Amino acid sequence: MANVKRRALLRTGAALGTGALIGAPLLHVAQAAQTDTLTLYNGQHAKTTQALVAAFTSSTGIKVDIRKGSSAQLANQIMEEGERSPADVFYSEESPPVAALAEKDLLAKIDGATLKQIMPGYTANDGTWAGISARCRVVVFNRDMVSESDLPDSVMDMATEVWKDKVGFVPTSGAFQEQIIAIKLIKGRDAALGWLKGLKQYGRIYNGNKAAMKAVERGDIATALVNNYYWYALADEVGADKMKAGIHYAGHEDPGALITVSAAGILKTSSKIKAAQRLLAFMVSAAGQDAIVGSVAEYPLRPGIKSPYDLKPFDQLNPPDVSPADLGDAADALALRREAGLA
Known part of the structure; x- marks a missing residue:
């Protein structure tokens, strides 16, 4: 009986020890996430992006430094900056500027789990950018x-x-x-x-x-x-x-x-890829999509999200058979x- 109790205590101690070891780095990661700041080059409408970023920071503790400009200008700036670019994520009002960066091999692949949240046909064929909302x-x-x-x-x-x-x-x-x-x-x-x-x-x-x-x-x-x-x-x-x-x-x-889309991608040169992936994942999450469509009369690309605006139903638009990927860099x-x- 003593041996059984001893083995139980050892198992309990091992479990506590393991928990302590796991808890410390998890706390460190959480603290790091809260102090981490992503740099977002933003070509999307300011009101929409501010609503999205506020919801993201509230949810994750990750701060975002928004740098505003036209989508085309920001894409060209990223190309000029090359490896020196401070941008972690590029959020474009339309898809061609993001597609242009993808063609220059400047974008990292987005997590597959993130891409699966979006309706088919609204992402890059190689997974380097994702449509976030549509108009x-x-x-x-x-x-x-x-x-x-x-x-x-x-x-x-x-x-x-x-x-x-x-x-x-x-x-x-x-x-x-x-x-x-x-x-x-x-x-x-x-x-x-x-x-x-x-x-x-x-x-x-x-x-x-x-x-x-x-x-x-x-x-x-x-x-x-x-x-x-x-x-x-x-x-x-x-x-x-x-x-x-x-x-x-x-x-x-x-x-x-x-139908065209606002789109986003992660820069390969980012030193904060994991945090950037979290931002992309949030953009297409239920909370992220709610924040976006609550600020502008665009269509959510995540199924099951309803716009507060009285939009014509997405499945009744009957658009031409041309996807954002087909448009390329235009x-x-x-x-x-x-x-x-x-x-």
Whole structure:
């Protein structure tokens, strides 16, 4: 009996000893996580990223230093900085700038468990970047100037003389570049070039999507090509029931219904890969997706998350069969714009 008690005490002591040994490094890791600071190069909208980062830091204790700029500018900066880049994670408003970094072999692979949280078709083929949220290209229109039933079936038909001085567009917009490439992939390069030339001749250029959206609301122009969330952002300001502008979804696999994504990747040169992986995992977690879609009228890419905005159901958008991976770095968009006289 004494031997049995002794063996029990030894097992208890061994267990306590093991627990003590395990507890110390775990405490150290926790403390390290709390004092660790990630550097995030952010091209996404500031409000969205701030909401996401606040939720992430609250959940993990990991602080994030946000450095803001346009997505394209930040991608170019990372390429110039090379191994000296302080960036740990790059969060882009659109996917092509992240894809450009992946093509330069500057991104680390994201954990497979993280990628599996996202709907299929919204990650890089090699796992180096992930779509975080999605938006749809739409036509916003002033109800006093044009009826929705009079809008053409295809965005291609809006670059014609029939729509002269009735279509606003933003040629420098990242999503517009993606739309150019989508048209190229679906209808060919000549069709994309012809569409751009038509818009230049008959459309009206705006310096930003917000400006184009507000121009439609004021009645300065009948329609504009923007992302869906610009309508909701203005509705938040003035009240949806007071708006003169409506939102039209092209559907039927038209390039005018293209779905694009905000995307993120981890820099290979990061000295904090584990913490960076945690940030990417949080971005696609239920808590992260809730924080994102609560701040902007974009679609969550994690199944089961509901936007607080009254969005058209994602499975009813009927977009063209062009994925973010298909769009790549969208490099030819600039060349096409130049050929059309829009750059």
